[in-house]
Amino acid sequence: MNVLIDRFDVFAGGFWLTFQICLLAAIGALILGAVVAVLRISPVPPLRAVGTAYVTVFRNMPLTVVMFFAAFGLPALGSNADFLRIPLLDQVFSRLGADLPYFRFALIALVLYTAAFVCEALRSGVNAVPPGQAEAARSLGLTFGQNLRHVVLPQSWKASVVPLGSVIIAMIKNSALVGFFGVAGDLSQSADQLTSAEGYAFIPVAIGISIGYLIMTVPLGALLDRLEKRQAVAR
Amino acid sequence: MSQQTSVLYDVPGPRQRRITLISSILAALLVVVGGYFLIYRPLDDNGQFSMDLWGPLVDPSNENFALVWERIGVGFGNTLIAAALAIGASLVVGTLLAVLRIQLRSLTARRFTGLATPLAYLLRGLSTLLAVVTRVCVEVFRGLPVVLTIFFVARGFPEFGISFDTLWYLVIGLTVYNSVVIAEILRSGMEGLPGGQAEAAAAVGLSPLQTTRLILLPQAFRIMLPALISQLVVVLKDTSLGFIISYEETLNIGKQIIGALGNPIQTYLIIGVLFIVVNYSLSKLAQYVQHRLARGRKTAGTPAQNPPPAALTAQAEGAGGI
Amino acid sequence: MSTGEPLIVLEAVNKWFGPLHVLHDVSLSVGKGEVVVVIGPSGSGKSTLCRTINRLEPIDSGTITFDGRPLPAEGKALARLRSEVGMVFQSFNLFAHKTILENVTLGPVKVRKEKPAAARERALALLDRVGIANQAEKYPAQLSGGQQQRAAIARALAMQPKALLFDEPTSALDPEMVGEVLDVMTSLAREGMTMVVVTHEMGFARHAANRVIFMADGQLVEDAPPAEFFANPRSERARDFLSKILTH
Amino acid sequence: MSTGEPLIVLEAVNKWFGPLHVLHDVSLSVGKGEVVVVIGPSGSGKSTLCRTINRLEPIDSGTITFDGRPLPAEGKALARLRSEVGMVFQSFNLFAHKTILENVTLGPVKVRKEKPAAARERALALLDRVGIANQAEKYPAQLSGGQQQRAAIARALAMQPKALLFDEPTSALDPEMVGEVLDVMTSLAREGMTMVVVTHEMGFARHAANRVIFMADGQLVEDAPPAEFFANPRSERARDFLSKILTH
Amino acid sequence: GGDSDEGTGAGSKSFAAGSTMEKLNKAQKIKIGTKFDQPGFGLKGLSGKPEGFDVEIAKIIVKELGIPEDKIEWVETPSKVREDSIVNGTVDLVAATYTINDKRKERIAFAGPYYEAGQNIMVRKDDSSITGPDSFKDGTKKVCSVVGSTPLEEIKKHVKDVATQVVPFDTYDKCRDALKQGQVDAVTTDNVILLGYIAKDEASFKMAGDNFTKEPYGIGVKKEDAAFRTFINDTLEKAFADGSWKKAWDNTAGKFGATLGNPPTVNRY
Numbered sequence A: 001m002n003v004l005i006d007r008f009d010v011f012a013g014g015f016w017l018t019f020q021i022c023l024l025a026a027i028g029a030l031i032l033g034a035v036v037a038v039l040r041i042s043p044v045p046p047l048r049a050v051g052t053a054y055v056t057v058f059r060n061m062p063l064t065v066v067m068f069f070a071a072f073g074l075p076a077l078g079s080n081a082d083f084l085r086i087p088l089l090d091q092v093f094s095r096l097g098a099d100l101p102y103f104r105f106a107l108i109a110l111v112l113y114t115a116a117f118v119c120e121a122l123r124s125g126v127n128a129v130p131p132g133q134a135e136a137a138r139s140l141g142l143t144f145g146q147n148l149r150h151v152v153l154p155q156s157w158k159a160s161v162v163p164l165g166s167v168i169i170a171m172i173k174n175s176a177l178v179g180f181f182g183v184a185g186d187l188s189q190s191a192d193q194l195t196s197a198e199g200y201a202f203i204p205v206a207i208g209i210s211i212g213y214l215i216m217t218v219p220l221g222a223l224l225d226r227l228e229k230r231q232a233v234a235r
Numbered sequence B: 001m002s003q004q005t006s007v008l009y010d011v012p013g014p015r016q017r018r019i020t021l022i023s024s025i026l027a028a029l030l031v032v033v034g035g036y037f038l039i040y041r042p043l044d045d046n047g048q049f050s051m052d053l054w055g056p057l058v059d060p061s062n063e064n065f066a067l068v069w070e071r072i073g074v075g076f077g078n079t080l081i082a083a084a085l086a087i088g089a090s091l092v093v094g095t096l097l098a099v100l101r102i103q104l105r106s107l108t109a110r111r112f113t114g115l116a117t118p119l120a121y122l123l124r125g126l127s128t129l130l131a132v133v134t135r136v137c138v139e140v141f142r143g144l145p146v147v148l149t150i151f152f153v154a155r156g157f158p159e160f161g162i163s164f165d166t167l168w169y170l171v172i173g174l175t176v177y178n179s180v181v182i183a184e185i186l187r188s189g190m191e192g193l194p195g196g197q198a199e200a201a202a203a204v205g206l207s208p209l210q211t212t213r214l215i216l217l218p219q220a221f222r223i224m225l226p227a228l229i230s231q232l233v234v235v236l237k238d239t240s241l242g243f244i245i246s247y248e249e250t251l252n253i254g255k256q257i258i259g260a261l262g263n264p265i266q267t268y269l270i271i272g273v274l275f276i277v278v279n280y281s282l283s284k285l286a287q288y289v290q291h292r293l294a295r296g297r298k299t300a301g302t303p304a305q306n307p308p309p310a311a312l313t314a315q316a317e318g319a320g321g322i
Numbered sequence C, D: 001m002s003t004g005e006p007l008i009v010l011e012a013v014n015k016w017f018g019p020l021h022v023l024h025d026v027s028l029s030v031g032k033g034e035v036v037v038v039i040g041p042s043g044s045g046k047s048t049l050c051r052t053i054n055r056l057e058p059i060d061s062g063t064i065t066f067d068g069r070p071l072p073a074e075g076k077a078l079a080r081l082r083s084e085v086g087m088v089f090q091s092f093n094l095f096a097h098k099t100i101l102e103n104v105t106l107g108p109v110k111v112r113k114e115k116p117a118a119a120r121e122r123a124l125a126l127l128d129r130v131g132i133a134n135q136a137e138k139y140p141a142q143l144s145g146g147q148q149q150r151a152a153i154a155r156a157l158a159m160q161p162k163a164l165l166f167d168e169p170t171s172a173l174d175p176e177m178v179g180e181v182l183d184v185m186t187s188l189a190r191e192g193m194t195m196v197v198v199t200h201e202m203g204f205a206r207h208a209a210n211r212v213i214f215m216a217d218g219q220l221v222e223d224a225p226p227a228e229f230f231a232n233p234r235s236e237r238a239r240d241f242l243s244k245i246l247t248h
Numbered sequence E: 001g002g003d004s005d006e007g008t009g010a011g012s013k014s015f016a017a018g019s020t021m022e023k024l025n026k027a028q029k030i031k032i033g034t035k036f037d038q039p040g041f042g043l044k045g046l047s048g049k050p051e052g053f054d055v056e057i058a059k060i061i062v063k064e065l066g067i068p069e070d071k072i073e074w075v076e077t078p079s080k081v082r083e084d085s086i087v088n089g090t091v092d093l094v095a096a097t098y099t100i101n102d103k104r105k106e107r108i109a110f111a112g113p114y115y116e117a118g119q120n121i122m123v124r125k126d127d128s129s130i131t132g133p134d135s136f137k138d139g140t141k142k143v144c145s146v147v148g149s150t151p152l153e154e155i156k157k158h159v160k161d162v163a164t165q166v167v168p169f170d171t172y173d174k175c176r177d178a179l180k181q182g183q184v185d186a187v188t189t190d191n192v193i194l195l196g197y198i199a200k201d202e203a204s205f206k207m208a209g210d211n212f213t214k215e216p217y218g219i220g221v222k223k224e225d226a227a228f229r230t231f232i233n234d235t236l237e238k239a240f241a242d243g244s245w246k247k248a249w250d251n252t253a254g255k256f257g258a259t260l261g262n263p264p265t266v267n268r269y
């Protein structure tokens, strides 16, 4: 059990890195997911097709494959994902000692993969608005844009929050993969480092790492449960 | 989708149809041009269309073609085996867990009147304890990354002197996570049933266990069938995590092939397509089943069943979803 | 039709939902063979009253006895009691995954441990009686609302209950189907079944009930034969309620 | 009350849902100030008929004119038409995320570009008129069904429509609340509002309608003044339907 | 070897009762841990069987145990799981470019060495700025190695800032790719591993300087199993003597042009 105290810095550092990856990936995935969702509900068939294809591909492929793709595919296309070296972000990366393409590749994979689920969560929100609401708006004479802005979106947003939250929880858990994928120093790779390389006993390390993830996932899950129950009552 | 668009949009008139047509053509052009410059050109510039790289995968006359596909076959077979075992075990364990949790709920409410007081207290304490323990297990296993449960199983079991083939570590790791998810799917299916079903069963005189077994569970299975099939997709995807414990599933074999042939893009593309085809078919099946269930429900005035909670389905789909 | 001997007796029953006092010192006695119709505004506690009688809702104080014995609190005894009191719900609540016939035989086979063949025999007779014998092999979703509700009545009858509780059995039905269900209920009433019926169908109350009970705010406000109640409601609230219901 | 000048005119309207022929050569003319009640069995196409009039459902053949102009197919013109034809739904469809007052002012402010203050003024007057002025700041979920439906009527009236369409406005309501909604509708009818009302409330049809239309299987089977229709339905189907509805 | 069928089968050889050798011989089955991604030493390619020097050495030992080659179950043991695999009994022995050192001897035991490698540095062909481990002293060059490996720990002693200069990956393949794409400036590990990469892609990589450590490769077995260790040591000495050791090298890693030199002296500690 001493390892939890002796190497607290490793656990804390791992947690911090994982947290940062998750934060960056969540922001990226929300933006990209919203774009894909707009494509998927647009009235223009080719755009809809692109959105649908995107979701089909990324929902049905293991994240592992997406990650390998990002890591091997991008370099083969002559890119080290340098477009992600936005000045401010770059500073964050280098302070993490992770100013490395693999970090960016992992981030790209996580964003691409999660965006497909974000898109579906947003779309399910739109679908959750009872058709009668839009019908009532239309029969008042509201135009499409007004309908969307004043009636559908404000309500769909509420219906999307819970599924979006679940997607984010899933993403936090998925982020554990980056540690097995060459991004050194995150929580799951710390487990590996401490047990394999430094020979600490396995069980305490496993407990420490688990706590690290549970700190992020369980409260968020509980919050979502509460939100969902409240919404169910309000309905 | 058609239903959803019709809610947002009016049925288009002639002008709207014209606008849609023009923007469709523009969008299609944009997609083609974008695809050319962002995907085709870079690939071509880097020689990724060379037959040296593609041959072993697509050209049957290539000397390595048979070997490569034999290896992929082995890998995919292993993937399917692991997925089948994991989903089977998860179903069994998940069902038991769901029934246990539902039963525990009515048990903890019972006061065991008619038994001697100390015994009644003991039974009440026991059932509360059990309820708490299962609850904690569910929360913990649901909140942990599957990668880690697999990793922990593979590392932890030998620690206690228990060692199996890597296949079983993978299966156990996946089962730990997925049985909890399936239990939650079934439980929410049972709780989402119209309250009247359980009440009607009670009114006929069925015991709580009979009610769960004969009325709630069968219906939860049917309603949740689409969600359960989607879970199969998740499990299939998650088997690819086997690579971290050196299980020879599709992706791991892919790594070996790439080690020999040096064609990562091509190999991962083929593997990706393989996964997409299988999983897409499964999701289509889930959709078809959902449609049929929905139609069956609509044919008459039965009260609409509550849809499964959004969080759960989304999480089931997204969660393990690696 | 009533023999006078009480079958269901509620005494000073109180029930809260959290802070909400939904049953307020309710006392009521229903004799064997009696048909009691319960009416009252929405939220007045009619459904709750009905559901306490087979303990789908537990009560907070007071006593309820059925056929001379107090209601058991849980376990086997409660299941046995419930099998003696049939219940018909507003939303039918047929088991959606079983055929109509299976719905009707489930109770007898699983609770009363009857032989499947015998249960089937009797179930078919009951379905015939409610006029849907030809629907026996269908699933609930394939039937109209009126047919489903008649199946639900058959399911309740299959347990050979001593009394039947109806909670707004026709209010989820399209207007054309209300009649067929009320017809079945009327014939049950004529044959001497003890019935407690929550309903808004004043026609049924008028010609099939022995007594009409008017509830408001969880209290039992009036209890009178239908002729008397409709002609001359004593309380202000009942008058008000009747005027609302019968105007249009 | 009718001036005879036609406001809504349907001519040989046909409508299919896939293979299902839901409106079958329907021709109908509703004069200014006229109140037309549409009745008929479930699935006969009453709602569809009602919804084609403000083009919530497009039609496959035939013509519909409103106030002398054919219905526009899309765009601004359609929105303008819809703002002139109010619609009240069975399930109210109040905007769940807005207060009652906001529900009523949304149309005037966003569509008619009225000043918020003026719209608010008028909205409060309308809410007062339907008897729920004191609920203005509440959200729909906090109101009873009857109150919600009256708010929905106020919302429709706020656009100062030339005609109002009602699709079973009372069938999702508890019986005591049916009256309050019908009262509002009756007073609208008296004041000369043009109304097309799909309903099962025969009382309303009898004393507030100028004409009763009976539909079956997508066809307009009868079209007669209420007195004539109820006393002496000409078709077999109407007789059959009436007998089922009016027995109990 | 071509004469693999000679002298195999249960009881084909006699060993001390109760010894590991006897058990394995009786069972006619053995699990061997090796790497699957190490060109020249243990690489699982299209054939689906691992190939390399480690694999050949293991086969020599297996033959001496009287077990036919096709009864070997090859288990992938990446660097980080080697000790655990031995301790937990997942494998019977490990031959996986396994450097003998004292820290590892605390948990397991080594037979051998059967080869003496040394740590070296691989750089891009056009890079002349790195000539040896001391080139990292100025704190700018990035060097890659594998998590949990000895070379990683070793190179940390030569760099100025571990956090920014040392890049740990989970496999050398990734390090190689990172080097090729310019994300790191060097890859360091045992010379033989680097030789494998250079042999495959001479246009891109070269070695920078000489070996700067000694890395004796041994066979890992259970710590308490002295008899098995002695048996393997005997077998290795026999192989050194009869030329099968040299032959194994020439057919595998030797093809990459690395020199073999004289057989090392086995260390019977």
Ligand SMILES: Nc1ncnc2c1ncn2[C@@H]1O[C@H](COP(=O)(O)OP(=O)(O)OP(=O)(O)O)[C@@H](O)[C@H]1O
Binding pocket: C017, C020, C022, C040, C041, C042, C043, C044, C045, C046, C047, C048, C049, D174
């Ligand atoms: N499970 C419950 N939890 C909390 N409050 C409840 C519950 N069931 C009913 N109530 C409340 O108790 C009161 C009485 O409800 P009840 O359903 O008995 O009325 P009712 O007379 O049957 O009304 P209706 O005619 O609408 O069916 C209502 O105010 C209702 O909101």
Ligand SMILES: Nc1ncnc2c1ncn2[C@@H]1O[C@H](COP(=O)(O)OP(=O)(O)OP(=O)(O)O)[C@@H](O)[C@H]1O
Binding pocket: D017, D020, D022, D040, D041, D042, D043, D044, D045, D046, D047, D048, D049
């Ligand atoms: N959007 C739709 N898609 C396909 N079929 C539809 C649709 N809307 C209605 N229908 C079908 O068209 C027919 C007429 O429906 P409509 O709702 O107009 O009947 P109704 O007379 O209003 O019935 P009710 O009294 O049950 O409301 C029915 O058979 C219905 O199933």
Ligand SMILES: [Mg+2]
Binding pocket: C046, C047, C048, C168
């Ligand atoms: Mg009720």
Ligand SMILES: [Mg+2]
Binding pocket: D046, D047, D048, D167, D168
């Ligand atoms: Mg309708």
